[in-house]
Amino acid sequence: MxxxxxxxxxxxxxxxxxxxxxxxxxxxxxxxxxxxxxxxxxxxxxxxxxxxxxxxxxxxxxxxxxxxxxxxxxxxxxxxxxxxxxxxxxxxxxxxxxxxxxxxxxxxxxxxxxxxxxxxxxxxxxxxxxxxxxxxxxxxxxxxxxxxxxxxxxxxxxxxxxxxxxxxxxxxxxxxxxxxxxxxxxxxxxxxxxxxxxxxxxxxxxxxxxxxxxxxxxxxxxxxxxxxxxxxxxxxxxxxxxxxxxxxxxxxNDEAYLELSLRTTNESRQMVEAVLEELGLRYLPSQTNFIFHEIQGDVQTYIDRMREHGILVGRVFPPVTSGFNRVTLGTPEEMEKFVEVLRLFREKGWV
Structure with a gap:
């Protein structure tokens, strides 16, 4: 797909x-x-x-x-x-x-x-x-x-x-x-x-x-x-x-935009953290516009499967090879799709 x-x-x-x-x-x-x-x-x-x-x-x-x-x-x-x-x-x-x-x-x-x-x-x-x-x-x-x-x-x-x-x-x-x-x-x-x-x-x-x-x-x-x-x-x-x-x-000089930019990222962060907690996947406390999170599986396989489902996620980051991946916090609409696919992966036993 x-x-x-x-x-x-x-x-x-x-x-x-x-x-x-x-x-x-x-x-x-x-x-x-x-x-x-x-x-x-x-x-x-x-x-x-x-x-x-x-x-x-x-x-x-x-x-x-x-x-x-x-x-x-x-x-x-x-x-x-x-x-x-x-x-x-x-x-x-x-x-x-x-x-x-x-x-x-x-x-x-x-x-x-x-x-x-x-x-x-x-x-x-x-x-x-x-x-x-x-x-x-x-x-x-x-x-x-x-x-x-x-x-x-x-x-x-x-x-x-x-x-x-x-x-x-x-x-x-x-x-x-x-x-x-x-x-x-x-x-x-x-x-x-x-x-x-x-x-x-x-x-x-x-x-x-x-x-x-x-x-x-x-x-x-x-x-x-x-x-x-x-x-x-x-x-x-x-x-x-x-x-x-x-x-x-x-x-x-555009304070309204900067506030919107920060707010949408925080909304996306809350969405992703919520689904990770729902699925029991560990994540590190993010102070950025991305989250480093557990996937409980082979990282490259996860990356490839995400790509097949229309989502590009972060690369492998050696020497951290214990099943963690980095996902950028896009717009809330984009993260809704990410959450949907991540739940699908759990149903299939992939994460």
């Missing part, structure tokens, strides 16, 4: 779609698309700085937050080559892959530290040990909330570690899903930067999730003024396109 257009619940995109204000901003900008986007880009930097309570020279826009991640890796590789100090990148496993990918592309060794068994939390002591055992610089790539688990690392443990780390340890805190967090134990690394607690932190965020602008490729980094100045020298020139800049700015 393959659908012509499958429901895409596999890439953590926002199925609600762009805000009408963002669409109109793009249309309105077409008349000046022959100009460079310096003005809208500057306006977006100003807005991002205002929202986060930092100065404009603490903001670096990226062609998606993926570019911001790349600039940190390249900046430290350059520092490594200049100083003669070796560099490694340490990542939890599993997590979002871009920190590892950019390191691998650049010839930087990557150390993967498995999440804790059963709870799938960051194993902070093991992460620290990976750096302590290495004679050189370490870059930690830490996604909080983590992808694919959707869980957070509480601020108390995180903050104590990061703000007291030696100056040859650097941190990318990827907060792509921070707008969805409701757990009061979470605190953004931006607060630690504003408090001047550490110079080696770079927080990256994106407009791809809550703002539904994945195709526009707009993200940003926040760090100290000195760090941002250095990172900017490794960013692509003119890396923000006009459509992306005006769409991001319009979305940030």
């Amino acid at each position: 393959q659908n012509a257009s499958p429901i895409e619940l596999n890439a953590n995109e926002n199925s609600l779609g762009m805000s009408e204000a963002a669409k109109q901003a793009i249309v309105d900008s077409l008349g000046v698309a022959f100009r460079y986007p310096d003005g809208p880009r500057a306006a977006l930097i100003n807005k991002v700085a205002q929202i986060n309570g930092v100065s404009e020279d603490q903001v670096s826009l990226g062609n998606g937050s993926s570019e911001n991640i790349r600039t940190v890796v390249q900046m430290l590789l350059d520092k490594s080559l200049a100083s003669g100090q070796p560099l490694q990148v340490v990542v939890p496993d599993p997590t979002f892959a871009y920190g590892e990918m950019y390191a691998t592309f650049s010839g930087v060794p990557v150390v993967k530290v498995p999440l804790t068994p059963e709870t799938y939390d960051l194993d902070v002591p093991a992460l620290q040990k990976a750096a302590a055992d290495f004679e050189g610089m370490t870059l930690f790539y830490l996604c909080n909330p983590n992808n694919p688990t959707g869980t957070i690392t509480a601020a108390d443990e995180f903050k104590a570690w990061i703000t007291h780390a030696p100056n040859h340890h650097y941190f990318i805190l990827d907060e792509a899903y921070s707008e969805y967090v409701t757990d009061p134990s979470f605190e953004s690394g931006i607060e630690w930067i504003k408090q001047g607690l550490a110079e080696n932190i770079v927080v990256v965020r994106t407009f791809s999730k809550l703002c539904a602008l994945a195709g526009m490729r707009v993200g940003y980094a926040i760090a100290s003024k000195e760090m941002i100045a250095t990172l900017e020298s490794f960013a692509s020139m003119d890396n923000t396109n006009l459509s992306g800049a005006v769409a991001a700015l319009a979305t940030l």
Whole structure:
């Protein structure tokens, strides 16, 4: 029963779609698309700085937050080559892959530290040990909330570690899903930067999730003024396109849309959690727009069967091979179909 257009619940995109204000901003900008986007880009930097309570020279826009991640890796590789100090990148496993990918592309060794068994939390002591055992610089790539688990690392443990780390340890805190967090134990690394607690932190965020602008490729980094100045020298020139800049700015100014985006995701989350509880399938407490949940079976078989029923779900995430899958929280209408198919799978004994 393959659908012509499958429901895409596999890439953590926002199925609600762009805000009408963002669409109109793009249309309105077409008349000046022959100009460079310096003005809208500057306006977006100003807005991002205002929202986060930092100065404009603490903001670096990226062609998606993926570019911001790349600039940190390249900046430290350059520092490594200049100083003669070796560099490694340490990542939890599993997590979002871009920190590892950019390191691998650049010839930087990557150390993967498995999440804790059963709870799938960051194993902070093991992460620290990976750096302590290495004679050189370490870059930690830490996604909080983590992808694919959707869980957070509480601020108390995180903050104590990061703000007291030696100056040859650097941190990318990827907060792509921070707008969805409701757990009061979470605190953004931006607060630690504003408090001047550490110079080696770079927080990256994106407009791809809550703002539904994945195709526009707009993200940003926040760090100290000195760090941002250095990172900017490794960013692509003119890396923000006009459509992306005006769409991001319009979305940030569209409070009604942002509230709707968050509300629909929360509605979808409640629907999925309810059916998982009904079926007795374990799920991790999600602070994101996806849920990492048990399926009690072979993951690839489950993925294939979902595709056959017109739904695309998340891929396999080794080393977590104990029958868990990630499903993006699409619109409530899309999740109604997911719930229907999941119940059908239970009837067939597949989950």
